């Protein structure tokens with residue numbers, strides 16, 4: 633059965649056909665799955681089973697996905713699972729990204745089984761990284777961040793590689809971006825990553841650090857090509873993968 637067999641995933645979805653599709657898809661990848669059909673059941677299963685990841689539908693009867701997510705993140709014992717939120721098209725997406733939901737990623741319905749597997753695998757790769765069991769180097773076309781050696785390198789086209797002189801916070805910010813190129817981060821999500829529970833203050837502080845990081849990594853900080861502002865939401869790091 634491959635290496636997935638000891639990884640458990642909780643599926644929270646009230647529509648039986650979708651739940652079944654997700655379960656079949658993930659089980660065929662050798663993940664062990666269980667299904668909760670509403671929010672309360674999800675919380676109960678979460679406590680009993682301590683899954684590695686949760687595929688969580690946003691629209692659920694009773695307790696919705698946002699509430700489930702918030703409650704799971706508030707629990708300070710046991711595993712901190714990776715959460716992939718499922719949303720329907722439309723405004724819900726802004727709610728999921730824009731608010732402090734604590735979801736790690738989201739997927740818009742309808743999605744293909746392949747997409748689902750790719751997202752789940754991407755989340756689990758990140759979890760392995762954080763556990764130090766996998767690569768500690770993030771690489772895109774122009775940037776390399778080595779977490780263990782605490783080195784960030786930029787290589788612009790037709791330039792030689794330069795080691796970037798970053799503060800710890802800027803380094804962590806760049807590493808966060810590189811860990812997931814193309815992902816849109818809300819300010820709240822970046823604060824969670826960078827400060828965790830220790831943060832008190834105005835979330836606009838993120839903008840200040842973004843501005844400083846841009847000065848150090850962008851060829852033209854006034855017209856950023858790598859760290860893009862997503863108006864009303866937050867930021868996105870874009871660079872070609874290699």
Ligand code: CA
Nearest residue numbers: 646689691692
């Ligand atoms: Ca639903």
